[in-house]
Amino acid sequence: MIGRTPWWSVTIVAVVGCIWIIPVVGIVLTSIRPPSEVALGWWRLDEFTITFDAWARVWGQFPLAQAFWFTALLAGLATAGTMLLTPAAAYAFHFLKFPFRRLMLILIINAFVLPQQVVIIPLFQLWRDLKMIDNIGAVLIPYVGLSFAWSIFLVKNFLEDFPKELIEAARIDGCSAISTLRHVVLPNATTPIFAVGILQFLWTWNALLLPMLYLRSNVPLPVLLTKMSGTYESNWDLQSVAAIVTTIVPLLMFLVFQRYFAAGAQTRSGAKE
Incomplete structure (x- = not known):
């Protein structure tokens, strides 16, 4: 009981x-x-007046809608890329045999301890030479690449308990490595994949440093939020509106995908959903 x-x-x-x-x-x-x-x-309630002037001013004075959709595009592409590439890389490192496999895995995972600030200047020089400044790829590529340090480690740890009998049965049936990944591993690995998606989306949606350095014309919401602080006035009301718009989507995404994350925990035994 x-x-x-x-x-x-x-x-x-x-x-x-x-x-x-x-x-x-x-x-x-x-x-x-x-x-x-x-x-x-x-918190002072001596006077309490409800007004939506700040909401109207934000939408009128700042490109909040444009920044919102650009942030959604950037976070969506980065999340999709990470969720597609990470399981394939983790599957290759865990089940396939190729030269320098362990060394490559160690190098990728050790990149997790590399501060993001270390790669800023080399990346800026590279994007400048390739004329990619103010290009969405200038932040999208680092988002996906830097996430491999922790996402591959997370999914590979899940595959440690994955039933190898399923992989062997697929090979006996004549499935290639790609077919085994698609039809056997992915349907039974929803837990780490959705966990990676949630973390990646939250990180890219709230990221500030890389977009501030590499983007000019189109900027995401966190960068726009930093530009709302006035020189001679704090504009706390405008910043509050932008903060609400910035945080509401990650909150909703987390609540929606957490259901699938919890349901995917039942597949850890290796049985298909």
Whole structure:
């Protein structure tokens, strides 16, 4: 019989949840109240007026819609590329035999400890020579390439417990390596693939450094958010609106894909869904 959850654990979770929600409430209230009312603190309720002037100003003064769709395109392409290439690479490193396999895997995984700031200047010189500055590929390629350090490691760890009998049976039936990956491994590896997709999407959606350096005409939402801070005024109401627009999509994506992530945990035994 399963025991009841201790009251103290529920209390701790509730307190932590309230602490995490407080900044969200502050951002929402700041976006729908006049700056004069929140100048001394959004929590002051001496005067409480609801207005959507900040929302109208943001959409009118800044290319928020364009930045939103460009961010969705950039994050979607980077996530799709990582989810397609990572399982293939992890499958090759785990089940196939080729020269310098272990050395290549060590080099890829060790790239995880390489700070992103180290590759900024060499990449900038390379993109400048290739005339790729202000090109979506200038950030898309590093997004996918830098993710291999942790994504291949994550999927390969999952394949450590993958039933090798399924791979051997596919080979006996005459399946090639690509067919085995497509029809045997991928349907039973939804857990790490969706985990990689969630993490990659959150990272690329909120990325700031590479787009700020390599993009000029089209910029994603995090870069646009940094440009909203005025020189002589803070524009907290405008920044709050942009912050809400920036964070709502990753939150929804995480909630939607988490269902598939949890359901995919049932396939760890190697049985097809």
